[in-house]
Amino acid sequence: MSTTDPKLKIARSKNLAPGLTLSSLLRNESGIDTVVALFKAHLDRHAASNSPINLDDFFTYTTFDIVGESIFSKQFGFLREARDIGGSIRNSFYQNAYVAVVGFYPWFHGLIANPWMTASGLLPFGHIVDTAMGAVKDREANPDARFDVLSHWFRALAEHPDRMSLFDVHSAATNAVAAGSDTVATGLQSFVYHMIRHPHAWAKAREEIDAAGLPDAEVIAYGDAQNLTYLQACIKEALRVFSPAPMTLPRVAPAGGLSIGDRVIPEGTIVSVCPWVIHASTEFWGPDAKEFKPERWLSGDAARLEKYYMPFGLGYASCPGQNLARIQLSKILATLVRDYDFEQVDRNADWKYHTFFVVAPYGWPVRVTKRSRA
Ligand code: HEM
Numbered sequence: 001m002s003t004t005d006p007k008l009k010i011a012r013s014k015n016l017a018p019g020l021t022l023s024s025l026l027r028n029e030s031g032i033d034t035v036v037a038l039f040k041a042h043l044d045r046h047a048a049s050n051s052p053i054n055l056d057d058f059f060t061y062t063t064f065d066i067v068g069e070s071i072f073s074k075q076f077g078f079l080r081e082a083r084d085i086g087g088s089i090r091n092s093f094y095q096n097a098y099v100a101v102v103g104f105y106p107w108f109h110g111l112i113a114n115p116w117m118t119a120s121g122l123l124p125f126g127h128i129v130d131t132a133m134g135a136v137k138d139r140e141a142n143p144d145a146r147f148d149v150l151s152h153w154f155r156a157l158a159e160h161p162d163r164m165s166l167f168d169v170h171s172a173a174t175n176a177v178a179a180g181s182d183t184v185a186t187g188l189q190s191f192v193y194h195m196i197r198h199p200h201a202w203a204k205a206r207e208e209i210d211a212a213g214l215p216d217a218e219v220i221a222y223g224d225a226q227n228l229t230y231l232q233a234c235i236k237e238a239l240r241v242f243s244p245a246p247m248t249l250p251r252v253a254p255a256g257g258l259s260i261g262d263r264v265i266p267e268g269t270i271v272s273v274c275p276w277v278i279h280a281s282t283e284f285w286g287p288d289a290k291e292f293k294p295e296r297w298l299s300g301d302a303a304r305l306e307k308y309y310m311p312f313g314l315g316y317a318s319c320p321g322q323n324l325a326r327i328q329l330s331k332i333l334a335t336l337v338r339d340y341d342f343e344q345v346d347r348n349a350d351w352k353y354h355t356f357f358v359v360a361p362y363g364w365p366v367r368v369t370k371r372s373r374a
Contacts, residue, residue, distance in 0.1 A: 001175055002106045004252045010316050015164040016172050019152030022323045028146055031069035033219040036332055038079040043368050052345050052365035059185040060089050066328055067180040072135040073145040091127040092182050096356035104250050132174040182358045184325050186244035189361050191333050194238055194292040196342050201294055205231045209338045225330035233297035235329050239311040241292050243275040246359050248313040275310050284308040341369045
């Protein structure tokens, strides 16, 4: 994450990319289904008792456990226990704040981080490193592990020891745990929050799913969810109006500086593009830039808009986990729209959110109703 030399960054990313391709991840789709089924059991329980549920918590349990399944062939157990085991989720709050600073000023991390600090658990990253390293250790002792993301990374290490090290594998595992759950949980929240405020969109997405004649699976397959054009437009719009990562990683202006239009950015300047600014620009999106309007993705203008859409960042340092994110968003949200209705306990209250490296909403409990399907 701290590599800012583009050539080095691309070389490092290449070693890790095979584990995160769509086809590699979909080999373990059944593992993701197991997690989503557990999440649905919690929704069913809340529906039966008519008790409010905090989707921010349950989405985060779900996305953490899916990272566990996909990367390490083992869930962390958040959904099974329905609680923040070991305070990992609480810790992400501090880690998020920390990364928002050291992401741009890595020298600060260099100043205070050392093996003693990591072991002491005083830095929020220490907790994530422990969680990830524990998962790697369990995975190595697990005779039933599937050909998961870690298998790909270990294979790359065995085949190209000259190109990567065990430390690279450990860093990638830690980064995936750190970056792979809150982000997706926020995307899931944004979809439900905006869609219940636009009931016609929810109804239209459901009609599309009902009309598609999908197999009666408990969790909708990624391949099927992909073909739901309107649902996909709603997911895109949810990530546009409320991008989970409000800042991209820093880039450094190259030797000789950088000219963009009439601006000159001097060599060595740290620069970043903020998806929230780009996604709210009336110049790009029109006067309704800030409105949740899935239809914009189905208009003749969609190809032009695509250029300005950057929830996963863009270019050589864009999000390496975007396939895993898209799989989760598509499967979970298609299944929720098909099987449930949600209503905010206090319809007039806006959600609240913390904004650091990830924007994390909270404080909008909902009631859930299970839909009877003939
Ligand atoms: C909706 C979900 C997600 C969003 C919106 C998101 C967004 C982003 C953004 C904006 C960046 C910075 C890109 C740039 O600077 O251009 C990033 C980096 C990163 N993301 Fe994601 N992400 C998501 C899900 C995931 C998942 C599921 C994983 C897990 C595998 C992941 C792993 C990472 C990592 C490891 C980096 C740092 C990459 C590096 O070292 O350059 N992300 N993400």
